[in-house]
Amino acid sequence: EAGVTQFPSHSVIEKGQTVTLRCDPISGHDNLYWYRRVMGKEIKFLLHFVKESKQDESGMPNNRFLAERTGGTYSTLKVQPAELEDSGVYFCASSQDRRNTGELFFGEGSRLTVL
C-alpha cells in the first residue's frame, strides 16, 4: 500500500514568487494534516482537514498560506507571495484514526527554499 506522497520533494524559489505543494494521503484516510519544520525549530502544526473540511487551521502563519482539499482526496498548500522566513520542510500526514490515538503517517516532506 502506498504511503503519504508529497510533491515536489524540493523547491527553490525567489522571494515574491508562488509555490504550490501537493500531498496525496493514504487512500481512505479522512484526516489530513500539514506541518512545517523551520530550520533549527520543532515541527509545528499548520492545519487539519477532515475530508474536504478544514477542522483546525489555527497554525497557519498568515493569509499568504492557502490550503485546499477539494473532493477530500489530495491536498495542496499554496504560498503566495513567498517570503524568506517560509523556508523549511513542509510535512503532510494522514490518519484514519477516529479514536485520535495520535498515530499519523507522514510523507517525506517538501523542502522549500526561498531566496
Next chain:
Amino acid sequence: RKEVEQDPGPFNVPEGATVAFNCTYSNSASQSFFWYRQDCRKEPKLLMSVYSSGNEDGRFTAQLNRASQYISLLIRDSKLSDSATYLCVVKENTDKLIFGTGTRLQVFP
C-alpha cells in the same frame, strides 16, 4: 517557554549501551503522549505511545509522570540502526500534535 522541551543531544553511545531520553511538557491538560523517530531527511514515524503505567516494546521502554509532566524513553542494548532523532510528542484536547525539537542519538560500533 517551549511547550515540549527536549535535550537536543547528540547522545553518542557504543553498541550495546543503554541510553535514556527525557522530555518535559508545559500543559498539564495534555492528554496523550508519544515518541516518534525520525531518520535523517526522512519522515517522522511513530515509535510508541506512552502511558502512565509505563510500557515496553522490545528494547524500548517509555514512561510518563503526569505529576512532574515528564516523559522518558529508555533504549537497551543499542543497535547501530537505532541512530536517529527521537521526537517527544504531546497531544492536548485537539487533534494536533505538539513536537519537541528532538534528541539526536548516534550509536557507534
